[in-house]
Amino acid sequence: MNMKGHNGRCPCRACYIIGVQISAEGNKNHTYYVPLSRGPPRISYDATNLPLRTHAQFLADAHRVETAPTTAEANSLATECGVKGTPILSALSSLEFPTSFPIDFMHLIWENIVKNLILLWTKNFPALAHENSQPYHIKKTVWDAIGEATAAAGSSIPSAFGSRVPNIAKNRGDFSAEAYSIWTLFLGPVLLWKFLKKPYYDHFVDLVTLLTVCMRFELTPTDVRFIRDGFVKWVQRYEELYYRSDTHRLPVCTINVHSLLHIADSIEQCGPVWAYWCFAVERFCGSLLRTIRNRRFPFACLDRRIRDIAQLDQIKVRYNLSKILDLSLRGQIKDRGTCINNCKSGWLLAVSRFLRSNQII
Ligand SMILES: [Zn+2]
Known part of the structure; x- marks a missing residue:
């Protein structure tokens, strides 16, 4: 832009x-x-x-x-x-500025808003790291316990909900956007109850409610109105709770907090947030990254990979070979795995580099 x-x-x-x-x-x-x-x-x-x-x-x-x-x-x-x-x-006459550039929900929410709230609660927000005790601070011992409970919860959460979430107190460096999403939507409201003081906890739960509506596959005009009005109230309350019209606390009013006010506009202009969030393109880039075998000529590797994928897609379409030439992870699992008692929905596999350590198939 x-x-x-x-x-x-x-x-x-x-x-x-x-x-x-x-x-x-x-x-x-x-x-x-x-x-x-x-x-x-x-x-x-x-x-x-x-x-x-x-x-x-x-x-x-x-x-x-x-x-x-x-x-x-x-x-x-x-x-x-x-x-x-x-x-x-x-x-390009098909594009309009700024309406053709909707807000990326993945980076805005999971990589910014939630991350910054956690930094504030744990007294690690860079610009306010030296501030005195605040009502929204969570004691280190409590936060460590929340981290352990987060990690332990992975043993009893079905993999259909997403990847296993690491210890949020000790291993935040390992947190992906998906992990932040699961933690915020499913674990945070339970683990923070009674440990985050009431107005701040209620404010966080209001955010979770709004995010849950935003992530619906389909949205009605009533949903969009709810999102629009809800974020207006949430941002105003955020300023009351965290900014308090105190110039020293100005850094909490980031452009990302303000961007929440434009989510409803993005939905009206470009569709539900999942239609343009970055999960898909990041996954695609991640798959390309793994194809780089040569540090000296990385772009040649990328070019060849993209060309090969395009050629393979054409062959599949032209000769109706989509199943036989399925090189996806699922295709490989079917080739390598053992199917027990004809149970087509599950395969047993030896550990391999195709599987993340926490993935259950
Ligand atoms: Zn604006």
């Missing part, structure tokens, strides 16, 4: 909300944060009526930056409007 992101004064890709920087002397953090209410003088944005960007405005901003008489003026304009120049994809 050729945007400045959190380094622009209008850091949001979807609207013209103006960012605020930490004004303390000697501050080296130039990130723009986007609380709904800020001041003095006290100004508050109406979360139900944000100043949305339009395609025409977006391209006009880009044009202004590109035709600025000097580089310094171009840079200043880019910082002001958040657009660095005309995006190359704008050459």
Whole structure:
């Protein structure tokens, strides 16, 4: 999209909300944060009526930056409007800026919002690591116990719910987006009960309710209204609980928290969140990565792999060989595994590199 992101004064890709920087002397953090209410003088944005960007405005901003008489003026304009120049994809008439670029639910929720909440609760949020005791802090001993309970829960959760979730206190480095998703939706509300103080716990459970609705396969207009109104209330409450209009706490008002207010727009414009979240493309990239056998010529390996997949797909279609040429994991399992008592839904397999250590088939 050729945007400045959190380094622009209008850091949001979807609207013209103006960012605020930490004004303390000697501050080296130039990130723009986007609380709904800020001041003095006290100004508050109406979360139900944000100043949305339009395609025409977006391209006009880009044009202004590109035709600025000097580089310094171009840079200043880019910082002001958040657009660095005309995006190359704008050459495609089928795309609209910013509506053709919905918010990626996977990174927004599982890799940002939930991660940051955990950092706040465990006193590890970078900008507030030195703060005094806060009502939302969870004691280290309690958090360690929550971590152990998380790991132990894997033994009694059917694999249909997803991969086994590691110890959240000790092995957060091993957490994938899928693990954050399972922990938040199924384990968090139980494990945090009574250990996260009431307003914060209720606020977290409200988030889980909203996320559960967002992840539905199909959504009705009533669901989208629920998501829109729900995130408005959730973000306002978030600012009351974690930001408290305190300039020192500004870093909790990240662009990601603000982006929650645009999820309903993305759903209305591009469909349910699963239709464009990054799980699919990351899995595809992961499968390509494993094909790189040569460090000196990685791109040749990638090119050959993509060409081979395309050729194989064509052969399958042309000669009706989809089953015989099925090289997927499931196909290999059927070839290598032992089927017990003709039970077609399950195979016994020797441990191999095809299986993740925690995967049960
Ligand atoms: Zn916005």
